[in-house]
Amino acid sequence: MMRKIPLVPVAVVMMVVIGVWQTLWPDTSHWSHLVSQPSFLTLRLTESPVPRERSWKAEAEVLTVDSREAHGTLRLYLRKDSTAATLHYGDTLTLHGYADTLRGMLYVTSDHYLVTGRDSTSLRAHCEALRMKALHRMQRGPLEHRHAGVAEAMTLGWRGDLEPDLYSQFRDAGIMHLLCVSGLHVGLLAAMVGWLLLWLGEERRGRIIRGSLQLVALWGFALLTGWAPATVRAALMFSLFVVSHMMGRRTESLNLLALAAIVMLAADPQLLFDTSWQLSFSAVTGILLARPAIQLFHNPFWQAAVVSLAATLTTLPVTLSTFHTFQPYFLISNIIIVPLAAIILALSLLYMLLPCSLFASPLWWLLECSDRLTGAISRLPGANLNNIGISPLGTALLVTAIFLLLITINIGLRRYKESKNLPLC
Numbered sequence: 001m002m003r004k005i006p007l008v009p010v011a012v013v014m015m016v017v018i019g020v021w022q023t024l025w026p027d028t029s030h031w032s033h034l035v036s037q038p039s040f041l042t043l044r045l046t047e048s049p050v051p052r053e054r055s056w057k058a059e060a061e062v063l064t065v066d067s068r069e070a071h072g073t074l075r076l077y078l079r080k081d082s083t084a085a086t087l088h089y090g091d092t093l094t095l096h097g098y099a100d101t102l103r104g105m106l107y108v109t110s111d112h113y114l115v116t117g118r119d120s121t122s123l124r125a126h127c128e129a130l131r132m133k134a135l136h137r138m139q140r141g142p143l144e145h146r147h148a149g150v151a152e153a154m155t156l157g158w159r160g161d162l163e164p165d166l167y168s169q170f171r172d173a174g175i176m177h178l179l180c181v182s183g184l185h186v187g188l189l190a191a192m193v194g195w196l197l198l199w200l201g202e203e204r205r206g207r208i209i210r211g212s213l214q215l216v217a218l219w220g221f222a223l224l225t226g227w228a229p230a231t232v233r234a235a236l237m238f239s240l241f242v243v244s245h246m247m248g249r250r251t252e253s254l255n256l257l258a259l260a261a262i263v264m265l266a267a268d269p270q271l272l273f274d275t276s277w278q279l280s281f282s283a284v285t286g287i288l289l290a291r292p293a294i295q296l297f298h299n300p301f302w303q304a305a306v307v308s309l310a311a312t313l314t315t316l317p318v319t320l321s322t323f324h325t326f327q328p329y330f331l332i333s334n335i336i337i338v339p340l341a342a343i344i345l346a347l348s349l350l351y352m353l354l355p356c357s358l359f360a361s362p363l364w365w366l367l368e369c370s371d372r373l374t375g376a377i378s379r380l381p382g383a384n385l386n387n388i389g390i391s392p393l394g395t396a397l398l399v400t401a402i403f404l405l406l407i408t409i410n411i412g413l414r415r416y417k418e419s420k421n422l423p424l425c
Helices: 007-024 123-140 145-156 164-173 183-196 204-224 229-246 253-267 269-273 275-289 291-296 300-323 330-353 360-378 392-419
Strands: 039-045 055-065 073-079 092-097 105-108 113-117
Touching: 007 253, 007 269, 039 073, 092 105, 123 145, 123 204, 123 330, 145 164, 145 330, 145 360, 164 330, 164 360, 183 204, 183 229, 183 275, 183 300, 183 330, 204 229, 204 330, 229 253, 229 275, 253 269, 253 275, 269 275, 275 291, 275 300, 275 392, 291 300, 291 392, 300 330, 300 392, 330 360
Parallel strands: 073 105
Antiparallel strands: 039 055, 039 092, 055 073, 092 113
């Protein structure tokens, strides 16, 4: 039934309507419309603070501004002191400070905030505790600090131990997305589990066993990464595809993705303006459009490379319009590094979950290779172009061009498979 209902146009129209509505009638209860300088704010931390060079950084949900109810998120920077080091996910802070409404940031010292509440019972709080246990196992392991920082970022989304030069290397090589757990990581994990279980075949029993184990891996990964909203949304999207395949239905994958977008935007229209949601949604869209190209390759190395290239292309408009940077060598980086990152992700998970160091040596070797390769690419001339300006019209045209290119390739490969009587999965 769903295959006959074109949900993609519905989702596109819904996004346009939400965008126009928010432009003409902005939400006056958002904290950016209520804040004065300075203001008293009540915030709830939505992640455990991450240490930076001169501060602690955390994402926070705004609850009140000057005693008025508010909503929205901002990035909180806390001075490095003993008080900030004791904060955790779910802590409620009351503070006084100057908020940057344009960049959504707030910088405060310990003299200007109080901890007024703590969440230790919710599912997210328990998942965050599990994430910290996995992090501590990685930190206490035999991996040197430099390599452990990369593994922690790729697997748990924790960048507190990432050395500054490594951050710059990955950014300049055009693979910064590998250090932020997102739809790409979830897709790579689902693909690896599916590939390892291909021997189960396509009969009903084999599909159900393989799909069940993929679902366990997806939601186990969501739990291990602290039940972060971006990971949960990506796990939900891929779960729809896995369940559809388990049931043996040839439902159009883009239709399922559109259904997921409609449900999520109906529940929270503000997601449309959330950079994390935009990146996850566009990455998953790119992966789905590239499925015919992925299926041309039987080598998992090249499959991972195609997955990453598609995700990088479809997230390009978001990164250009939000971060105003461009890395010309991203194609080379994605083809070479991302297949290694998929194996690093798998080995890091095994290393943190199993009580042995069997995986430490191959993990160290792969991390050393990725370090050397990213370093070499990031040192190429013109590796990182900054201050790129792009207008809303330019962003729209770029989105249109990229998706027309991927759709054209998709249709062409499908016709090629049909002419050769190859299976269309």
